[in-house]
Amino acid sequence: MPASRLTSALLSCALLFGVLANAGEISASVAVDTPLANVTAGVNATVSSSGAEVDISANIEIDSHNVKPKACHAPLPAKGTAAPSDPFWLEVIKHQGSSPHNPDPANYQVFRNVKDFGAVGDGVHDDAAAINAAIQAGNRCGGGSCPSSTITPAIVYFPKGTYLVSTSIIPYYYTQLIGDAKNPPTILAAETFSDLAVIDANPYIPNGGGAQYWINQNNFFRSIRNFVIDVRRVPADKASGTGIHWQVSQSTSLMNIVVHMSEDENTAHQGIWMENGSGGFMGDLVFNGGKYGIWGGNQQFTVRNLTINNAKTGIFSVWNWGWTYQGINLNNCQIGFDLQTPITAAQAIIDAVVTNTPIFIQTSTASNGTLAAAGSLVLNNAKLNNVGAAVAVADGTVVLAGGTKTIASWGQGNVYKGSNSQGTFQQGNLANPSKASSLLDGSGKIVGRTHPQYENYKASDFVSVKDLGAKGDGVTDDTKILNEILRKYAGCKIIFFDAGHYIVTDTVYIPPNTRMVGEAWTVLAGKGPKFSDQKHPKVVFQVGKACETGIVEITDIIFSTVGPNVAGAIIVEWNIHEPESVKAGAGMWDSHIRTGGVAGTNLENANCPRDGSAGFENCYAGFLSLHITEKASAYLEGTWVWLADHDLDGDGNSQISVYSGRGILSESQGPVWLIGTGSEHHAVYQYRLVNAANHYMGLIQTESPYYQPTPAAPTPFAYNPKYDPKPYKDDAPSAWGLSVERSRGIFIFGAGLYSFFKSYSQDCINDRKCQAQIANIDTASSVNIFSLATVAAGKQISVNSVGIIDQSANVNGFVSTVTSWSSR
Ligand SMILES: *[C@@H]1O[C@H](CO)[C@@H](O)[C@H](O)[C@H]1NC(C)=O
Numbered sequence: 001m002p003a004s005r006l007t008s009a010l011l012s013c014a015l016l017f018g019v020l021a022n023a024g025e026i027s028a029s030v031a032v033d034t035p036l037a038n039v040t041a042g043v044n045a046t047v048s049s050s051g052a053e054v055d056i057s058a059n060i061e062i063d064s065h066n067v068k069p070k071a072c073h074a075p076l077p078a079k080g081t082a083a084p085s086d087p088f089w090l091e092v093i094k095h096q097g098s099s100p101h102n103p104d105p106a107n108y109q110v111f112r113n114v115k116d117f118g119a120v121g122d123g124v125h126d127d128a129a130a131i132n133a134a135i136q137a138g139n140r141c142g143g144g145s146c147p148s149s150t151i152t153p154a155i156v157y158f159p160k161g162t163y164l165v166s167t168s169i170i171p172y173y174y175t176q177l178i179g180d181a182k183n184p185p186t187i188l189a190a191e192t193f194s195d196l197a198v199i200d201a202n203p204y205i206p207n208g209g210g211a212q213y214w215i216n217q218n219n220f221f222r223s224i225r226n227f228v229i230d231v232r233r234v235p236a237d238k239a240s241g242t243g244i245h246w247q248v249s250q251s252t253s254l255m256n257i258v259v260h261m262s263e264d265e266n267t268a269h270q271g272i273w274m275e276n277g278s279g280g281f282m283g284d285l286v287f288n289g290g291k292y293g294i295w296g297g298n299q300q301f302t303v304r305n306l307t308i309n310n311a312k313t314g315i316f317s318v319w320n321w322g323w324t325y326q327g328i329n330l331n332n333c334q335i336g337f338d339l340q341t342p343i344t345a346a347q348a349i350i351d352a353v354v355t356n357t358p359i360f361i362q363t364s365t366a367s368n369g370t371l372a373a374a375g376s377l378v379l380n381n382a383k384l385n386n387v388g389a390a391v392a393v394a395d396g397t398v399v400l401a402g403g404t405k406t407i408a409s410w411g412q413g414n415v416y417k418g419s420n421s422q423g424t425f426q427q428g429n430l431a432n433p434s435k436a437s438s439l440l441d442g443s444g445k446i447v448g449r450t451h452p453q454y455e456n457y458k459a460s461d462f463v464s465v466k467d468l469g470a471k472g473d474g475v476t477d478d479t480k481i482l483n484e485i486l487r488k489y490a491g492c493k494i495i496f497f498d499a500g501h502y503i504v505t506d507t508v509y510i511p512p513n514t515r516m517v518g519e520a521w522t523v524l525a526g527k528g529p530k531f532s533d534q535k536h537p538k539v540v541f542q543v544g545k546a547c548e549t550g551i552v553e554i555t556d557i558i559f560s561t562v563g564p565n566v567a568g569a570i571i572v573e574w575n576i577h578e579p580e581s582v583k584a585g586a587g588m589w590d591s592h593i594r595t596g597g598v599a600g601t602n603l604e605n606a607n608c609p610r611d612g613s614a615g616f617e618n619c620y621a622g623f624l625s626l627h628i629t630e631k632a633s634a635y636l637e638g639t640w641v642w643l644a645d646h647d648l649d650g651d652g653n654s655q656i657s658v659y660s661g662r663g664i665l666s667e668s669q670g671p672v673w674l675i676g677t678g679s680e681h682h683a684v685y686q687y688r689l690v691n692a693a694n695h696y697m698g699l700i701q702t703e704s705p706y707y708q709p710t711p712a713a714p715t716p717f718a719y720n721p722k723y724d725p726k727p728y729k730d731d732a733p734s735a736w737g738l739s740v741e742r743s744r745g746i747f748i749f750g751a752g753l754y755s756f757f758k759s760y761s762q763d764c765i766n767d768r769k770c771q772a773q774i775a776n777i778d779t780a781s782s783v784n785i786f787s788l789a790t791v792a793a794g795k796q797i798s799v800n801s802v803g804i805i806d807q808s809a810n811v812n813g814f815v816s817t818v819t820s821w822s823s824r
């Protein structure tokens with residue numbers, strides 16, 4: 001990069017914060033501590049790059065008239081100070097979370113400790129009934145008569161111990177099952193266990209003719225964490241020895257779970273069983289033994305950091321539209337991945353290590369030189385140690401030899417480049433684009449960072465926003481108190497947002513070094529006239545200011561809005577950049593941006609029915625959901641950016657017509673990791689990258705608004721050149737799933753871009769064309785997309801807004817898949 005460009009790119013941040021170490025290219029000295037008053041400082045910097053030298057001198061003034069002196073002088077210790085004997089903080093912290101829109105908020109209990117409901121945890125008593133009582137207390141959503149509900153959220157907490165169960169644990173809708181993160185509890189299936197799975201997230205109703213508790217594609221808001229599940233007492237040949245039935249959708253996660261299964265030759269045990277759904281993220285999982293680590297079918301999923309030891313088959317894929325596996329370790333399995341093809345439409349595997357496994361990947365059908373025969377498959381950075389065949393067909397044909405070697409980039413399916421509308425079927429090595437080093441860990445893998453749980457911290461390291469005066473009652477304006485709490489405790493305490501709905505009417509600033517933890521998805525929502533003007537959009541939650549550097553960790557929070565008319569709300573503006581030394585140091589985990597469709601939003605069926613009769617004004621839910629700005633870095637894992645298409649409360653079914661302008665906009669220079677994210681139903685675009693660099697995105701999932709093209713994009717929003725791509729010529733455009741402009745180093749590994757409706761009708765699915773175009777990349781960008789699956793978009797990729805890749809050339813069951821497209 002020429003020195004002059006470097007200078008202009010970094011100048012403002014460099015001067016303000018003295019964060020100058022950029023590959024030794026700039027050096028300067030200015031120290032600015034947390035400002036307590038306005039600070040004026042002089043700085044001189046020397047920039048040198050490829051021989052050129054530029055001197056910069058400037059004066060800066062830090063405007064900090066709003067900053068209150070900090071009361072808390074002791075920074076949060078870098079490493080937790082909890083003694084081994086201290087309980088996990090979540091167990092002992094004051095429990096005062098509430099659900100303000102519940103009919104009986106004063107008595108509704110969010111946090112439940114299974115021991116308070118009679119569970120013993122000694123490995124001897126049968127605790128199933130007590131655990132299910134803890135789950136069900138408070139007239140919650142389950143049993144088959146309740147499609148969904150957000151007003152009965154619950155954390156069901158398991159202290160350390162061994163919980164013997166003779167029947168399934170059934171987590172009701174909107175439940176987080178959380179084990180002691182310091183000493184993960186064991187759930188031990190009894191020898192007589194004969195249900196579907198130890199934890200069943202969507203039971204079949206007995207004698208229900210196949211009916212289940214919830215519609216699989218609407219089974220949202222679930223998480224299970226910190227457990228050891230042991231099914232080894234169940235006879236080896238019984239499939240009831242299954243850890244988790246996980247038939248779920250978006251905003252769901254599994255994390256930090258170990259499943260122990262029988263290693264007998266006749267084992268029928270399974271870690272996860274999942275027949276369908278629309279996921280979802282799972283990560284940090286270990287499966288030992290069993291017939292299958294995962295047996296599953298689901299539209300899409302992102303799996304990060306999965307280890308499978310000694311299974312007969314690591315992963316059996318029944319069907320999919322597209323799954324991304326990132327960081328997979330397979331040891332001593334007979335088959336790593338067994339793919340039912342071509343109905344497993346798109347499988348993408350990155351950063352795998354496979355050891356002592358005769359077959360890494362087996363497809364059920366042989367490719368015959370066309371995509372249709374065996375689906376799309378992509379491997380990137382797969383390290384084999386003593387592997388028989390890397391890719392083989394069930395009939396024994398070896399497609400790619402194994403051995404001890406690294407597969408840099410290999411694929412099977414249709415490959416495209418640039419504006420060439422002609423693809424070629426390939427079964428072999430693919431070009432291996434380099435990934436920005438900022439995205440990689442020391443071993444060259446895409447960085448992964450586990451959802452922080454602060455298990456090494458003591459309860460006294462936390463403060464509760466309710467203790468400090470915030471109300472979270474869905475009514476009180478908590479803007480001022482939340483701003484004060486965040487300023488005062490960022491960097492000093494972990495800030496616990498007790499369950500509730502916290503309403504704010506002006507910008508809330510989340511400073512560097514904030515750790516904020518929600519409880520069963522604490523809702524923070526912007527409301528009121530400050531957020532109503534789409535000509536002058538205003539930020540609701542500002543995460544750092546431009547150029548600020550520091551840790552930010554946001555977990556189990558939902559950012560939202562309350563209507564009517566928040567057409568000018570930029571819900572989250574993400575400015576923070578991780579510290580140089582902490583990869584993925586600024587991020588969100590299991591945190592979502594959700595607008596409309598739930599109690600308290602005033603953007604429900606009663607206000608904004610599907611027929612549009614309420615008009616636009618009353619039904620604006622937001623301007624832009626997430627803006628990752630130029631100087632930011634971001635690690636988002638399991639984030640769902642959802643404008644509701646139907647009510648989750650009310651009758652739980654009715655479609656609604658609410659309007660949000662834009663999903664995720666990134667202008668960041670990176671590193672940005674979007675791991676298991678989705679963005680749905682925004683009017684102009686779901687994902688847009690402009691002047692951005694160095695992003696890893698896998699898997700991304702989108703849906704266009706169901707009402708489009710009545711009205712067509714961008715209506716009811718006005719075209720806004722600062723936020724929107726230039727409108728393109730089309731009779732009746734729908735939203736872009738993905739738009740990339742003037743961006744470089746964009747590595748997309750798994751994308752599911754869907755269009756299911758045209759003016760609320762699904763007839764267009766049969767024609768495989770609910771909208772004409774869905775993903776646009778301009779010729780000024782350098783982008784690689786692997787494993788793209790689209791539904792009912794006429795053109796899968798457009799270049800400079802001209803449709804290039806016709807879906808009809810890539811038909812792969814319900815979806816159309818492109819195995820690789822590169823901009824150049
Ligand atoms: C910047 O350089 C000028 C000229 O060399 C010098 O007078 C001034 O003290 C320097 N300022 C700082 C903050 O180092």
Ligand SMILES: *[C@@H]1O[C@H](CO)[C@@H](O)[C@H](O)[C@H]1NC(C)=O
Pocket residue numbers: 037038063064065
């Ligand atoms: C700091 O700056 C603000 C506006 O820039 C000004 O209103 C305020 O008086 C200044 N405070 C001090 C202590 O100089």
Ligand SMILES: *[C@@H]1O[C@H](CO)[C@@H](O)[C@H](O)[C@H]1NC(C)=O
Pocket residue numbers: 216275276297318
């Ligand atoms: C779910 O998957 C099962 C097993 O593959 C299949 O029989 C069933 O039809 C699917 N149900 C839905 C609603 O997709």
Ligand SMILES: *[C@@H]1O[C@H](CO)[C@@H](O)[C@H](O)[C@H]1NC(C)=O
Pocket residue numbers: 256257283284285286305448449450
């Ligand atoms: C992967 O998961 C295992 C098991 O939970 C954990 O010990 C390990 O730290 C994780 N690794 C990464 C890179 O997240």
Ligand SMILES: *[C@@H]1O[C@H](CO)[C@@H](O)[C@H](O)[C@H]1NC(C)=O
Pocket residue numbers: 368369370372373
């Ligand atoms: C390849 O297999 C597909 C799917 O079975 C079939 O439709 C197609 O006709 C076959 N093509 C050739 C060239 O054999």
